Amino acid sequence: MKIGNIELPKYAALAPLAGVADRAMREISREYGAVWTVGEMTSSKGLSYGSKKSAELLEINEAERPTAVQLFGSEPEVMAEAAKMALEYKPDAIDINFGCPVPKIAGNGGGSALMKDPELAGRIVRAVVDAVDIPVTVKFRAGWDNEHLNAVEFACICEANGASALTVHGRTRTQMYAPPVNWDIIRRVKEAVSVPVIGNGDVVSPESAKALYEQTGCDLVMVGRGAMGNPWIFKRIAHYMETGELLPEPTPEERMAVLKKHIKLLCQYKGEYTGMREARKHSSWYIKGMRGAAEFRRECGALETPEDLENLIDKVLLASENEGEF
Ligand SMILES: Cc1cc2nc3c(=O)[nH]c(=O)nc-3n(C[C@H](O)[C@H](O)[C@H](O)COP(=O)(O)O)c2cc1C
Known part of the structure; x- marks a missing residue:
């Protein structure tokens, strides 16, 4: 599959994990077969105010490539400005976070709060796409809550505004990380758009990765918690997808x-x-x-x-x- 002009091999990517998937973890995950990684979410406002802490989150090693940095925020101009600043760190793509459920972020109109305002989300995507010359990707959830499962409409708006790939975590904001995960909505997004769709949520083994591919038709699977202390999962997924055989767990x-x-x-x-x-x-x-x-x-x-x-x-x-x- 391709994100813009970046050709990605199969089979699994490392999810952005704030406070966890830092440079060290991303580098180790790449070495063990993650084909794509996304940096920790970074505040667009923080960057625009010159926060050193925010900027540090954008640092990348050559060993991580191809990799994206991830920005969050609710103001198109600030997001565009932050995206331009992020270019200094030479990411391969910019990912926009429309999925974060934590009150500190969503309560301030960022992350998953944008799922309640798809029109504003679309303007944010457009502003960032217009500001940079690298692919812009978007990560979001199934919807805000079970009464508002708008991932398909949301996906179409992001695509129409220039997103090069979409990652869908099959949970609502109100679910946070609680079960069950809704893979069916990932399938529906995949059917509705023509840009690549990355499926995410509860991939913890080669078997669950295969099931997510089969049930949704997604172009790539993304592993978050299942990769913590377990970078082997990426190679084990690839091997299982290619051969149907399970590699032993590491010694x-x-x-x-x-x-x-x-x-x-x-x-x-x-x-x-x-x-x-x-x-x-x-x-x-x-x-x-x-x-x-x-x-x-x-x-x-x-x-x-x-x-x-x-x-x-x-x-x-x-x-x-x-x-x-x-
Ligand atoms: C500790 C932690 C930190 C996370 N940080 C981010 C983040 O910075 N950006 C983001 O888009 N998602 C973040 N997520 C969500 C994950 O990327 C992923 O969507 C979610 O964990 C579901 O995938 P999984 O079941 O494979 O873990 C985070 C999740 C966890 C558990």
Whole structure:
């Protein structure tokens, strides 16, 4: 499939995950087979006010490409200005967030609040498309709530205003992240537009990725929570789609080696203090399902230094070696 002139191979993309899918995670996900990544949502207002924190979210590594940065906001002119500023970081595309459900964003008219005002959303897409010379993509939900499932109308408006691809998360704003996910609305969007449609919501395995492809006809699937501590999911999805065969889960040694690499990158990009604090959640995701995970999770929460992580990894590997001896 193509986003503008960018040819993307199959089979799965990494979803934007604020506070999680930063440069380190995006780089690791690319290495393990994610064909496309999208940066953490960034405030267009923050950028236009010169916020350093907002600008930092736009930083990209060459190893991540192809990749998009994501902007949110409710004012077409501010979004256009922010998109121009974002070009300095040389993203391959600009993604617009019309899906964020959190009150801090949606309560201020941004993110999923735009689903209640498709006309304004259309003007935002048009303003951003006119401001930049790279593809502009849009990510949104099934609708605001079950009484307003307007994703199809919304998709058509975004397409008409120049969006090059659409990502649909099959949930409403009021659902936040609660089940069930509505893949049928993704199918209906796919049938209604001619730009590529990226399907999103509850892909946690090669089998669920295949089911999403089959049930919706989408052009690409996007994985969010299922990739946390689990970058292998991208290669496992690709292999399963191509061969119908399930690759084994990674060994404990491989898991821990990638965790170590991930945290090393995190510390490199954010400094050791912040990196190790953020390592706490990532390490608890990487050890999920391993022997002793519940007990080790407490230790993850107390990580302070790379040496603490080394010690934790040694203990986790020892516990998995002893598996079966109890
Ligand atoms: C911690 C977290 C952060 C998220 N941040 C963003 C974001 O910055 N931009 C966005 O469009 N969606 C964001 N999302 C939504 C995800 O991209 C995705 O649409 C949603 O999690 C459903 O996909 P999944 O079931 O594969 O996780 C976030 C979700 C989570 C759980």
